[in-house]
Amino acid sequence: MSSRQYLIGELAARAGVSVRTIRYYISEGLLPPPQTRGRYSVYDEDYLQRIRLIRRLKDAYLPIKEIRYMLETRTEEELEDFVQHYESKLGPGGDALAYISGVLERRPDAQSRDGLASRSRASAAVRSQPVDNARAGSDVMPDGAGWRRFVIADGLELHVSEPVLAQFGRAVRQLVRDGQEMLRRGGQAR
């Protein structure tokens, strides 16, 4: 490290923080108390590096307590690794995306995307819906297990619940055949 020394005002200007912030960091134990030379406190280059690191840790939304703990327990290289790992994930918005993924991992029921893949994990609340109620919703697809899928054409499917299929099986199959026939004829007409 260079032996360059600063007064508190110079240090603050170089680090881009206020004098008050530096005093706060010292009072919180994030920085060691400064050496004194005559009537003045002096700060060396290490302080400057430290403050810049603290600011980067603050940018990672770590509370002061956590920062102090990390400064006490990790080496400089470990801290640099941590900060770099964090910053590499950080484009604008990247941080929010990571947060949302975290929420959805812990609470998969918080979001069921409209797609077949997610239907298998449709929430219990939906599963307990009576069939009629589910049908009233225009395109709600409760649990995949209780449903049958009929492909009428590419991109056109009919989804039928088991109870409805049991009751109206013949009519449903007729509907599918009619649909297929209609589309086939429609295709020829064009």
Add this chain to the structure above:
Amino acid sequence: MTEFAFEMHVDSELIAREVPSQRVLELVVTPPSAVAAHQRPALNLGLVIDRSGSMSGDKLEYVKRAAIHVLEVMQEQDRVAVVAYDTEVTPVSPSVAVTPAAKAEIKAKIEAMRSGNMTNLSGGWLAGCQEVAAAAVEGHLNRVLLLTDGLANVGITDLEELGVHAGQLLLRGVPTSTFGVGRDFDEHLLEHMANQGGGRYYYIEHPQQIPGIFEEEFRELAAVTARNVQVTLGVPTGVSVEVLGSWRTEQDDRHWHLWLSDLAANQRRQVYVKLLTPPAGDQPQLTVSGVASGKGEGGEPLRVETLLNLRYAPETEVQAAPLRMDLMERFGLVEVATRAAEALKLERKGEREQASAMLSMSLASSAPYLSAAIHEEYSGLVERMRRGLDEESRKTSHQRQYTTKQRRDQ
């Protein structure tokens, strides 16, 4: 040309040596005025639309109209995503630049939206946040607009939990505004999400108000001149702090951080803080420091620091000293509205006696600073709470307390 400004005022500068004193602090943040050739910031919006069964009919029609209206006034520099949710989440349109072609396409998709089943508010909202986050660009103004008419009954439904997520997403650059339509949603949940999420909460009583209110939010966003505004108060040891108005706050050691989010030009924010100071030790005064910071139109840092001294004096002198009455009148309104909002929460839970007693007490202590008309209005509310309110007056009254306590009615 107004510059970014921050002032701290106090009702009186004297505090008692012998006993604790209560002082009222007024924080005033003024955003810069727009530069002459103001080009509004590029917007990155996520429209999250409830299409649960209860939205069917008028409500959904007006929402569609409002969404299409927002789309119409957006330009090619902007981005928009549209997410619909009922029990499940349907990405109507991923985030795209608002080109004329995209406008036409999204418009058709919005028009084709039908109402569905239950209310997976968290799922729809988080999907909207994902879209906005994924499309975020430095310098653009992000905002998720969440519209609902019902109680969240699928996914995450807890008020506190949703508030925590809204706050965390605000910290990560994705603020949320909430819009409640009709009588069946929980106004406290939507207000809490907007407070924590750094956005604004709107109550939409009649569906035909939807387009107008969407436009209001859009106008505010387009006029933003100070982004991500925060105030940090530093108070000496022994001073206790209460921030009124349900703003998002966080405390670390002797510092209180307040989030005021994005401010439109001329949209001055006034926040009221109650301080309880300790008796004097050997010190002649206490100093409260305040820093307001944010980002300007061009991304330049905005920052103003200020200090406020409170001087210790004998108790008799403190009591005889005049208070700044103009400040106390503004504070009185905010104080009583803050308590009334809390009382409304109790009333909603069926605790009517407690609710009206609470408001009645607050009214008595603020009485010296309130006009006769305001006093009468709140006395009426105390009475009505005792008897119980219907859903519509709950929401109308809550909306009034919300705008009063955050002084958004100025």
